[in-house]
Amino acid sequence: MTNEVKRRLICHWSLVIGHFEIWKKRMNSAKWWCLVLFLVFSSSSGSAQIASRPADEWIPLLESPDRVANLKVPQVVAALRLERGYSVADIGAGSGLFSRALARTIDPGLLYAVDIDPELLKHIDGTCKAERIPNIRTVPAAPEDPKIPDKVDLIFLCDTLHHIAGPDKYLTKLPAYLKPGGRVAVIDFRENWPPGHEAMKFTAEQLQSWMAAAGFKKVEDLSIPKNAFFHIYAPK
Numbered sequence: 001m002t003n004e005v006k007r008r009l010i011c012h013w014s015l016v017i018g019h020f021e022i023w024k025k026r027m028n029s030a031k032w033w034c035l036v037l038f039l040v041f042s043s044s045s046g047s048a049q050i051a052s053r054p055a056d057e058w059i060p061l062l063e064s065p066d067r068v069a070n071l072k073v074p075q076v077v078a079a080l081r082l083e084r085g086y087s088v089a090d091i092g093a094g095s096g097l098f099s100r101a102l103a104r105t106i107d108p109g110l111l112y113a114v115d116i117d118p119e120l121l122k123h124i125d126g127t128c129k130a131e132r133i134p135n136i137r138t139v140p141a142a143p144e145d146p147k148i149p150d151k152v153d154l155i156f157l158c159d160t161l162h163h164i165a166g167p168d169k170y171l172t173k174l175p176a177y178l179k180p181g182g183r184v185a186v187i188d189f190r191e192n193w194p195p196g197h198e199a200m201k202f203t204a205e206q207l208q209s210w211m212a213a214a215g216f217k218k219v220e221d222l223s224i225p226k227n228a229f230f231h232i233y234a235p236k
C-alpha cells in the first residue's frame with residue numbers, strides 16, 4: 001500500500017469513526033456494509049478530494065472574520081506584484097475570498113476561479129454579479145487537473161494543496177498552464193493546523209521538493225500570513 005493510499009484511508013476513517021455510533025444506530029446491517037464497501041472503494045480510487053465539505057458549510061468558515069483578518073488578504077495580493085491586464089488562476093477558489101481581491105487588482109485581466117465543487121462556483125458567480133466584478137470566470141476543475149482554459153501569468157493556491165490527493169503529481173500539471181515568465185504562489189499552514197487536518201499535513205520542505213520535481217525553483221519565501229508559509233515559484 002502506498003503512502004498516498006494510507007493517507008486517504010486514515011482521512012476517510014477518521015471522519016467515519018466520529019459518526020460511527022450515530023450511523024450504526026440508524027442503519028440496518030445491509031446498508032451499513034454498503035457504506036463500508038463504498039468507503040473502501042473510494043479510498044483506493046484516484047479522484048477523492050481530501051476532507052470535502054458541503055458548500056453551505058465551507059462558505060461561512062472561509063469568510064469568517066477571524067480567518068479573513070489572519071490571512072491578510074490585501075497584503076498577500078500586494079506581495080504578488082500583479083499588474084492590470086495580467087491573468088490569474090485561483091485553484092481551489094472556495095467562496096472566492098482571494099478571487100475577488102485578485103480580480104479587482106488585475107481588471108481588465110481575467111481571473112479564473114477554479115474549483116471542483118460546482119456549488120462553490122455558483123456562489124462565486126452570484127457574488128461577482130452582486131458586487132459587479134466583471135472579470136471572473138468560474139472553471140469546473142477535475143480532481144487531478146485544474147483545466148484552466150488559457151495560459152496565465154500566475155497560479156495561486158491558498159489552503160488548497162492539502163485537500164488534493166497526490167499533490168506532487170498534481171503540481172506537475174501546472175507548467176503547461178503558465179505563460180512565459182509565469183509564477184505559482186502557494187499558501188498553506190506552517191503550524192497550528194486546524195483539528196481534523198492530521199492526515200493532510202505537509203511541510204514547506206516537502207512542497208519545495210515536489211515543486212523542484214515539477215520543474216520549479218522557489219523565488220520568494222514570504223512571512224504573511226502568520227503561521228503559514230507563502231512561497232512563490234517560477235519555472236527553472
Ligand SMILES: C[S@@+](CC[C@H](N)C(=O)[O-])C[C@H]1O[C@@H](n2cnc3c(N)ncnc32)[C@H](O)[C@@H]1O
Pocket residue numbers: 049050058062091092093094095096097098114115116117120141142143144145146157158159160163164165
Ligand atoms: C480550504 S478551501 C480554500 C478556499 C480558498 N482558496 C481560500 O483560501 O479561501 C479548499 C478548496 O479547495 C477545493 N478543492 C479541493 N480539491 C480540489 C481540486 N482537486 N481541484 C480544485 N479545487 C479543489 C475545495 O472545493 C475548496 O473550495
